[in-house]
Amino acid sequence: MKLQTKNLNLFSKTTLRHWKREPKNTLLLITVLALGVGVFLSIRLANRAAVSGFTLFTDSIAGESDFIVRAPIGDLPVSILPEIRDALGPLPVGIHPIIETTAARTAKTEASLYRLVGVDLVSLNNAVYLEAKSDHSKTSPPSNQPFDVKLGDSRLVLIGETMAASEGLKVGDVLPLILDDRRIELEISAILPNNPLRASIPENLILFDLPGLQKLIGKPDKISRVELKIPPGEDRQRILAETKKRLSEIAETQFAIDTPSNRESSAEQMTAAFRLNLTILSTLALIVGVYLIFQALEASVVKRRPEIAILRSLGVESWRIQRAWLFESLIIGMIGSAFGILLGYGMAQLAVGSIAMTVNTLYFENTTTAARLDSGEALFAFLFGLGSSLVAGAIPAREAAATPPSQSLKSGVRSMGLPILRKPIIGVVFVVAAIALSQLPPIRGAGDLRIPLGGYLGALFWLLGLSILAGLLFPTVRKVLMGFSSKNAPLKYAASQFRNPGGRHRLTAAGLLVAVGMAAGMAILVASFEHTLTGWIKNLLKADLYVATAGTSNIGNENLIREDTWKVVAARPEVEGVDIIRRQFIRIDGKETWLAGSVYNQNSDRRLRLIWVEKPTDPNPENLNLDLPNKTIPVWISETFGRRFSVGMDDTIELPIPDFEVTGTVKGIYADYGNERGMVVVHRDRIVTWFGDESVNNVAVYLNQGTDPETARTAFKKEFPNLVIRTNEKLRNESLTIFHRTFSVTYALEAIAIFVAVAGLGMALAGLLIDRKSELTTLKEIGFTRRQIATATLWEGLGLGIVGTLGGLILSLALGHLLIFVVNRQSFGWTLDYQIPLMSLLSLGALTIATSGIVAFCVGWFGAKLRREQEG
Amino acid sequence: MKNIFHEAIGSVNRTNPIGSKRQDEPTLLVRRTHPVASFFVILLFALMGSATFGQEKSFSIPQPNYEFQFPRDHGSHPDFKIEWWYITGHLKSESERRFGFQATFFRLANVDAETHIYMAHMAVSDPDTGTFLHEERLNREGWDAFSKVEDLDLRNGNWTLKRQFDGEMDLIGSVQSKAGFSLKLSPAQSHVIFGKDGISKKGADASAASYYITYPRLDVSGELQFKGEKMAVTGEAWMDHEISSSQLDRNQVGWDWIQIQFDDGRELMGYILREEDGKPSPFSSLNWIDQDGSITVQKPDSYEWKAGGFWKSKATGANYPTSPTIKTTDPKTGKPIVLKSRPTIKNQEMTGKIGGVSYWEGAGDVLDGSGKVIGKSFLELTGYVGDLGEKLR
Secondary structure: OHHHHHHHHHHHHHHHHHHHHOHHHHHHHHHHHHHHHHHHHHHHHHHHHHHHOOOOHHHHHOOOOOEEEEOOEOOEEOOHHHHHHHHHOOOOOEEEEEEEEEEEOOOOOOOOEEEEEEEOHHHHHHHHHHHHHHOOOOOOOOOOOEEEEEOOOOOEEEEEHHHHHHHOOOOOOEEEEEEOOEEEEEEEEEEEOOOOOOOOOOOOEEEEEHHHHHHHOOOOOEEOEEEEEOOOOOOHHHHHHHHHHHHHHHHOOOOEEEOHHHHHHHHHHHOHHHHHHHHHHHHHHHHHHHHHHHHHHHHHHHHOHHHHHHHHHOOOOHHHHHHHHHHHHHHHHHHHHHHHHHHHHHHHHHHHHHHHHHHHHHOOOOOOOOOOOOHHHHHHHHHHHHHHHHHHHHHHHHHHHHOOHHHHHOOOOOOOOOHHHHOHHHHHHHHHHHHHHOOOOOEEOOOOOEEOHHHHHHHHHHHHHHHHHHHHHHHHHHHHHHHHOOOOHHHHHHHHOOOOOOHHHHHHHHHHHHHHHHHHHHHHHHHHHHHHHHHHHHHHOOOOEEEEOOOOOOOOOOOOEOHHHHHHHHOOOOEEEEEEEEEEEEEEOOEEEEEEEEEOOOOOOOOOOOOEEEOOOOOOHHHHHOOOOOOOEEEEEEHHHHHHHOOOOOOEEEEOOOOOOEEEEEEEEEOOOOOOOOEEEEEHHHHHHHHOOOOEOEEEEEEOOOOOHHHHHHHHHHHOOOOEEEEHHHHHHHHHHHHHHHOHHHHHHHHHHHHHHHHHHHHHHHHHHHHOHHHHHHHHHOOOOHHHHHHHHHHHHHHHHHHHHHHHHHHHHHHHHHHHHHHHHHHOOOOOOOOOOHHHHHHHHHHHHHHHHHHHHHHHHHHHHHHHHHHO | OOOOHHHHHHHHHHOOOOOOOOOOOOEEEEEOOOOOOOOOOEOHHHHHOOOOOOOOOOOOOOOOOOOOOOOHHHOOOOOOOEEEEEEEEEEEEOOOOEEEEEEEEEEEEOOOOOOEEEEEEEEEEEOOOOEEEEEEEEEEOEOOEEEOOOOOEEEEOOEEEEEOOOOOEEEEEEEOOOEEEEEEEEEOOOOEEEOEOOEEEOOOOOOEEEEEEEEEEEEEEEEEEEOOEEEEEEEEEEEEEEEEEEOOOOOEEEEEEEEEEEOOOOEEEEEEEEEOOOOEOOOOEEEEEOOOOOEEEEOHHHOEEEOOOEEEOOOOOOEEEOOOEEEEEOOOOOOEEEEEEEEOOOOOEEOOOOOOOOEEEEEEEEEOOOOOEEEEEEEEEEOOOOOHHHHHO
16 A cells, blocks of 8 residues: 555656646647557457448347258248248247348449348247247337238338438338339338347348238249247257257258358458458557657656656665556556547447448448447457557666666766667568568468468568668668758758667657558558459450449349340340350358359450469350260359369369259369459359349440440430449449449558658657757757757658658568468458559658658757747 | 137227228238337237128128038138137146146138138146246248148147047147147047037127037146156146137127036036126026036026136236136036136236237136135136227227
């Protein structure tokens, strides 16, 4: 108790007094830490939201299902239902067949998609009833306002409260939608209230009575999946186990059994690489923040040396001083992290849309609108922020404690900074280690997850190694500065600082280097991605017009162009030929992927060209229709598919086609940056044979020579108002827009990192000026004006900016290489061309240096003023 | 004649909930209740659309001297609007633990007379712990709910009742994951048919009548799982099968019904139909069944049905007379007799969350005037919750 009081006294006498004297400094420190923690948390929250938006509708209406039964491909026949019931015998299992499809609000590519869900509204009562019973809730008296729902009607629907509110819909309103290639009108017959204890009814969910939706989409004897619910009770666990056993016995090849938790975890696995990348990226902001806290605390050690010396002379033990400094970083860490959590929650709301859009485009359809503050994530971010602050405070604290009283009293002694920064040989060792680490194969996690740990560690060692080696640039920078003018006094003074740069200089440069390096590294990745994608799109998009259903930018889109529609498109007089493709969800080894069947235009020289990773011996797509001598069928797979299912050229794949035994042999591997699930391509005729359905997802139209695509598009649109028809150019632009949006979060993170780094530079320079208090006094005495002092600081800032930026750009080349050839290939399975966006890097460099200069000037200007005032 | 739908029909009769809306399609009324409780609470009777007296052209009406054919008539009669199979009974485990059980299957034709809705209720009561478990269920006709025409073969989810070739019936039921039973029901006595000329009249209106087939005593054996405990059980049950298109008169608000299995091998089925003014309808009756299956009918002027043992439900607010006393003459001895039914547990209420109609249906003992237990009973009390007509307006 006594000890604590002593500590508290020490804290209030030193730290608190210091904070009171320089509140802006303390505020900046807390802000920077809050920003770091905030960015880190917001990305994690937004990610979590994007993945959890992927929920089953029953979660929001009747609680979570225990099992989900679905076909390996396509729909299930309704005849599966009595089969399941018979198999389950006396087990009290609620069996809820569900049919689901999508529809768009308007005939636009990126029109928001609605999930049309058909569920037996009569039997759903049983699930709701049991759920309500298990809630142990007290029911309030029922209201006397009944909903009037027509059973089996294919026009009357129910929607959730959220959708009704956001779209201003009420009972009786008509909701026009585009379903497949036709326009339908639905009438809102009831609005379901949100349940405060469960996930809200997804905003894009439109609920039908099962037979109604079956009728509407022409599938009276099909269902998309069956959700099974086991009621609460003492016997539930036994019944769960028994149900699983009995289902497995009849599943064979006709259906797959899933649980919502493993469905969600498979969604998590699928996006794991994406999320990992973002998390690493968001850590960047925090790392730079750590540098900054380190600098700031170190600066306060330097500044308060006389204070420390007095304390030491008064007999305060060194460990007590060390503890006081650590206590200070702890307090800053706590306040900063707490603010960071608030900030992170706010920023997550902004980021969630962008991340959800990426997930929609790349992985699966989800309905996220807001990120929730997850207590676990918040705690993690808080501890991370606190830990970072303590780590950053540890060295300055030790330094403070270790300095003997006599030395402490000497003013103008330069700080040591991190001693490691003065040892270039360690830098070299780190770089060698980085190169070695990046050669390691990825670590395989659950499911699809591959963690390129070697790549990430390599990046870290590059970062540390170059941070140390950057110090070698100081003499060169000094020479360059001296080269401008050897007579300019402020310049000379500034250059002299780099003759034997102090720890603070090295640290500041390292901070900038990390920020610039990581930002530029990402810029290289993005540019390489864009370059590859542009090339890919160019090869892929050879046709003049592209016909699709509304909402095609969303991977969850299940709408199709029916046979009688696309055949009319193909038969138009201005059409020379068409490419058609039919995609279908398929589950192989329990993982969802795509099966596609294509037929390519044979009438024109212009052809779609796949970019081959492994070129087939027979590249003619028509020949995909011929069986191979080993009785298997030839298939082409996407690079991502190969990675996910670990198959390569000439490997075989069992395709779970109902009523057919199909084995495919991989005869070609092509690059596909359009989806993360992977795809197996067969000849379309096979799809028609297997599923008896001539509908297609997309039609690429080749027009006759001389036909203006825009004119043709207008004519097409008139005939098919419910389809999305884009010209080649428009589709290209849209593809790139989607691509850029995917990276929008990245851009924001980079900006924050640079901001934090430049703020760090400002703080570091302010600290340097304090360090050189006696020098400044001398300078003023020999006639340096305030302006000259500011100019000297400006040059010094520019010098630091140059060292940091140059080092950062070198780092970015290494990081870019790692991201493209190690991290991306290992985690996504995408091969990208290495591209250096020279202009972007130069602008980034110039901007960083210029900002450094401006900040430095300001520090010098105000610093000089302060000195005079203080002296006066 | 036991059922809750009389009440519903009576109400529908007074106020047509659907009014002049399209009546060619089945309609479901979904009521908003407590948001936690449910999004859907269906007023079941509304499923039957605009069914009212005098509008049932498409449904059959019970005819006098109908020639029953069994096992066909144990099966479903889809040309009638309402039909139910109602089993209530008493079970005993090897360790002499007593349970009551109820298993009821309802078929309700939609107004199109072609499609049907199936409702079912299950309950298990344990007097030792005072536990009453129950579950309600609703399904449209199809793969998960049906009643076969040619013989007794019913399904509602995992609940099934099926007659085997030897005349025994297999009953499978459950209450959530808390209780489950698989029972074999063997007729200890042949079935009886209530009512004059094979018709059980419920009111003055010609259509207010039913075919009422009953197995007054079924030997039961099988297995019961109760709160994780599995046990072999034996016991006795009662089964009603009632077929009608409408039964109640307009002025009837509910009824109290009882079945008694006396220790001496006889049974009794009796009821009072309560009219709006609180008086019993003249169509009420007591039906004594002798060991040989012969039936003695007593009209309400020859017996007294006195309500007692009131229990107020916290769930619905209804005040049920769970322990009635019947004073009448024993047809066998010709002497006055007092029959007092005493429930094994007070709370045996079916709260009607899905069907929208609450009622009390519970196991009990029957005591004579001296307080001696002379048999076991099952009592049904309906029409004690609110005003159904108001709900529908």
